Amino acid sequence: MKPLFADKMRTIFAILGSLLILFIAWPLLRTVTASSPVLLWQTLLDEEVRDSILLTFYASLVATGLAFICGVPLAYLLARLDFPGKWLIEGIIDVPIVVPHSAAGIALLMVFGRRALLGRAFGLLGVKFVSATPGIVAAMLFVSLSFLVNAAREGFEAVDPRLERVARTLGASPWRTFWRVSFPLAWRSILSGAIMMWARGLSEFGAVVILAYHPMVAPVLLYERFESFGLRYARPVATLMILICLAVFVALRMVAGRKGARG
Numbered sequence: 001m002k003p004l005f006a007d008k009m010r011t012i013f014a015i016l017g018s019l020l021i022l023f024i025a026w027p028l029l030r031t032v033t034a035s036s037p038v039l040l041w042q043t044l045l046d047e048e049v050r051d052s053i054l055l056t057f058y059a060s061l062v063a064t065g066l067a068f069i070c071g072v073p074l075a076y077l078l079a080r081l082d083f084p085g086k087w088l089i090e091g092i093i094d095v096p097i098v099v100p101h102s103a104a105g106i107a108l109l110m111v112f113g114r115r116a117l118l119g120r121a122f123g124l125l126g127v128k129f130v131s132a133t134p135g136i137v138a139a140m141l142f143v144s145l146s147f148l149v150n151a152a153r154e155g156f157e158a159v160d161p162r163l164e165r166v167a168r169t170l171g172a173s174p175w176r177t178f179w180r181v182s183f184p185l186a187w188r189s190i191l192s193g194a195i196m197m198w199a200r201g202l203s204e205f206g207a208v209v210i211l212a213y214h215p216m217v218a219p220v221l222l223y224e225r226f227e228s229f230g231l232r233y234a235r236p237v238a239t240l241m242i243l244i245c246l247a248v249f250v251a252l253r254m255v256a257g258r259k260g261a262r263g
Contacts, residue, residue: 028242028246031235031238031239031242032239032242032243034235034239035235035236035239039236040236040239040240040243042236043236043237043239043240044240048216048221049218049221049237049240051215052215052216052217052218052220052221053218053240053241053244055133055136055215055216055217055218056202056217056218056219057202059133059136059137059140059201059217060140060144060198060199060201060202060204061198062137063137063138063140063141063144063145063197063198063201064144064148064194064197064198064201066137066141067141067144067145067148067149067194067197068148068190068194071145071148071149071152072148072152072183072190074089074093074149075148075149075150075152075153075155075156075190076152076153076156076178076182078090078149078153079153079154079156079157080156080161093145093146093149093150094146094150096142096143096144096145096146097146100206101143101204101205101206101207102206102207102209102210104139104142104143104206104207105139105206105207105208105209105210105211106210108129108135108138108139108142108207108210108211109130109210109211112129112130112135112138112211113129113130114128114130122134129211129212130211130212131212131213131214131215132212132215133212133215134212135208135211135212136208136211136212136215136217138211139204139207139208139210139211139212140200140201140204140207140208141201142207143200143201143204143206143207144196144197144198144200144201144204145197147193147196147197147200148190148193148194148196148197149193150193151189151190151192151193151194151196152186152189152190152193154189155185155186155187155188155189155190155193156182156186156189158185158186158189159181159182159185159186163181163182163185164177164181164182167180167181195252199245199249202218202241202245203219204217204219205219205220205223208220209223218237218241221237222234222237222238222241225237
């Protein structure tokens with residue numbers, strides 16, 4: 001702790017940083033301690049609550065997987081190539097971060113709604129987005145893909161292009177160079193972006209509630225219980241989500257820390 005308070009500047013910085021940490025930690029701690037373990041267990045046994053939490057994690061994971069398949073190649077192209085309209089593509093990727101998510105939900109409804117062109121086309125294949133799980137995945141994908149693509153692009157930009165050129169001169173194909181040189185070196189950034197995207201999807205409400213109110217993900221269920229029954233019935237669901245997310249991220253931090261120590 002001594003280096004933290006070695007001089008006045010660091011002491012002031014530590015105090016200011018502590019205020020921000022307190023701002024985050026206090027409401028979370030207050031929420032977690034407001035519900036008894038018995039009440040939390042009863043809430044977890046509620047089938048509606050359990051299904052909504054599982055659906056939230058599953059839909060966000062699927063959205064992250066889709067972004068990984070399409071977003072990592074796009075990130076590599078943005079990191080390695082200069083081409084006309086590149087700035088426009090980078091801007092489009094960043095737009096979902098700025099657009100209000102309720103507006104994003106309406107925009108998605110205009111494309112994937114029952115009367116929209118893509119909505120009707122997917123409907124012929126038996127896939128619907130309104131009030132269905134694919135709609136939840138689409139909403140989570142739209143609002144959170146920027147995290148994965150931008151992190152992956154930064155990871156590829158940090159890889160020295162000379163390493164790729166050396167691999168090519170030694171006879172490696174473009175595919176082999178990507179998978180054996182570029183991707184492993186950028187993997188940590190890609191993983192970080194994937195985790196951030198998945199986490200952002202877990203908390204999505206605005207776009208999901210407009211495109212696919214049902215089946216209810218945890219944020220929508222939390223909102224409905226608060227609106228219908230008040231704080232007393234919504235608080236245990238909020239506590240469960242906080243505890244589950246906290247446990248998941250602590251585990252991820254521990255795994256990342258072990259990998260970093262081995263590296």
